[in-house]
Amino acid sequence: MVVHGTIVSNMPELPEVETVKRLLASQVLGKHIMNVDVLRSKNIEGDAKVFSESLIDCTIESISRRGKFLIFHFDNNLVLISHLRMEGKYFYYDKITKPSKHDLVLFGFEDNTSLFYNDTRRFGTMKLSTEDKYLKEPPLSNLGPDANTDVSVKYLKGCLKNKRIPIKQALLDQSIIAGLGNIYVDEVLFLSKIHPLTPANRVDEKSLKLVLANAKIVLNKAIDAGGSTIKSYHPGKGIDGNFQSELNVYGKKNEICPICGATFRKIFVNGRGTTFCPHCQKNVAMPHVVAITGPIGSGKSLASEYFRKHGYDVFNADACVHALYERKDVQERVLKLVKELNGKFDKKALKDALVKNKKEKQKLEDYLYRLVDEEAFNFIKSHKEKDKVVLEVPLLFQSHICDYADEIYILSIDKKIQKERLQSRNINIDEYLKLNESYYLQEDKKKATAVISNDGDVASLYSKLDKIICDK
Numbered sequence: 001m002v003v004h005g006t007i008v009s010n011m012p013e014l015p016e017v018e019t020v021k022r023l024l025a026s027q028v029l030g031k032h033i034m035n036v037d038v039l040r041s042k043n044i045e046g047d048a049k050v051f052s053e054s055l056i057d058c059t060i061e062s063i064s065r066r067g068k069f070l071i072f073h074f075d076n077n078l079v080l081i082s083h084l085r086m087e088g089k090y091f092y093y094d095k096i097t098k099p100s101k102h103d104l105v106l107f108g109f110e111d112n113t114s115l116f117y118n119d120t121r122r123f124g125t126m127k128l129s130t131e132d133k134y135l136k137e138p139p140l141s142n143l144g145p146d147a148n149t150d151v152s153v154k155y156l157k158g159c160l161k162n163k164r165i166p167i168k169q170a171l172l173d174q175s176i177i178a179g180l181g182n183i184y185v186d187e188v189l190f191l192s193k194i195h196p197l198t199p200a201n202r203v204d205e206k207s208l209k210l211v212l213a214n215a216k217i218v219l220n221k222a223i224d225a226g227g228s229t230i231k232s233y234h235p236g237k238g239i240d241g242n243f244q245s246e247l248n249v250y251g252k253k254n255e256i257c258p259i260c261g262a263t264f265r266k267i268f269v270n271g272r273g274t275t276f277c278p279h280c281q282k283n284v285a286m287p288h289v290v291a292i293t294g295p296i297g298s299g300k301s302l303a304s305e306y307f308r309k310h311g312y313d314v315f316n317a318d319a320c321v322h323a324l325y326e327r328k329d330v331q332e333r334v335l336k337l338v339k340e341l342n343g344k345f346d347k348k349a350l351k352d353a354l355v356k357n358k359k360e361k362q363k364l365e366d367y368l369y370r371l372v373d374e375e376a377f378n379f380i381k382s383h384k385e386k387d388k389v390v391l392e393v394p395l396l397f398q399s400h401i402c403d404y405a406d407e408i409y410i411l412s413i414d415k416k417i418q419k420e421r422l423q424s425r426n427i428n429i430d431e432y433l434k435l436n437e438s439y440y441l442q443e444d445k446k447k448a449t450a451v452i453s454n455d456g457d458v459a460s461l462y463s464k465l466d467k468i469i470c471d472k
């Protein structure tokens, strides 16, 4: 399934496997196996012939689950461990049925019913073991406790204490906790307000408690909903999962956070697509972020300079855009977006073209916001938690870069004074105002830590900032 150009994994997670287990239990408990056909021996660990021969004349006594593994228990001490991996499914038939293309292992029962293991991606595995051994040998011996059971915070803390990998990666590690996959880790981290890139050993005990509690809640809720999160995953013939409508964050890139109104972002953590709220989910290992915005002439760079003197590193969005315009790939994209440039990149002509064409201006801004956002995020990431950084961004709210900020300061200025300042800077005011009608909306003002009016001189601006910094 392709959504927004990215591959969405269909891998069943713990709730889906639990749903499969319950469904199978209702279908095949007590069934006596008459024949086993392995149509693709690669999915069997060990000898396929031994596998099928061993299972003949066995009766299925019970089915259990550990993490994402299904375990069939037989009446003669044998155990079959099955991992569905990406697309594995079991189909039960109550009459004699011919296998289809993706049916890989067939179990025929005494009463002429059958169970087919079907796997379009062919990644699933099956392995035979015995009751006394199966928990003591791989793969099950490598599993941590199930995420939907009572796991102690002491245990989890101990596992993570020397791990500097991102918390998301650590929670996906089945040897630490079993049963959390990509979807539910995103959900759990969102509910626990933890940034997925936070180093695992930096997540405090209180937050780990939340992780464990939320993991249990989310997984059990999904199990109650009948498993599947995933559109194309069907635990059995004719059965759909219902839980996907309840997902808060997974797969919701660019949607609005229901808690704070920020825009969900998507990043990759150890290669796995990860969606999170940049505002609700703070990374304790990242620096303190101050954002400064305001219209032209309002004194943004003076304010940045002030913070620089107080030990902050400054990211300047305007400078970033200038640097981006130097890049060949950016120039090429701009030429595609702004037809009027006729294939020749020129900043002055670009400005003129944008004044005339609002639609193209919007498209170009959307493109540039994305790039500046990425640069701003990289800038923040490149600093450590003890650092302090300032993001100076004229279009702070439109670009959504505001979501990264711990504090936001809007500089405001009287229109008349603004005009005077711009005149002294030799800026064509009318042209500029045409290009920048809305610096921020009234509703954005609510997000600000403070609105600082800067109608006076530098000294009075700095004394206002002094007050803010000292009050902290």
Ligand SMILES: [Zn+2]
Residues within 6 Å of the ligand: 257, 258, 259, 260, 261, 262, 277, 278, 279, 280, 281
């Ligand atoms: Zn949020």
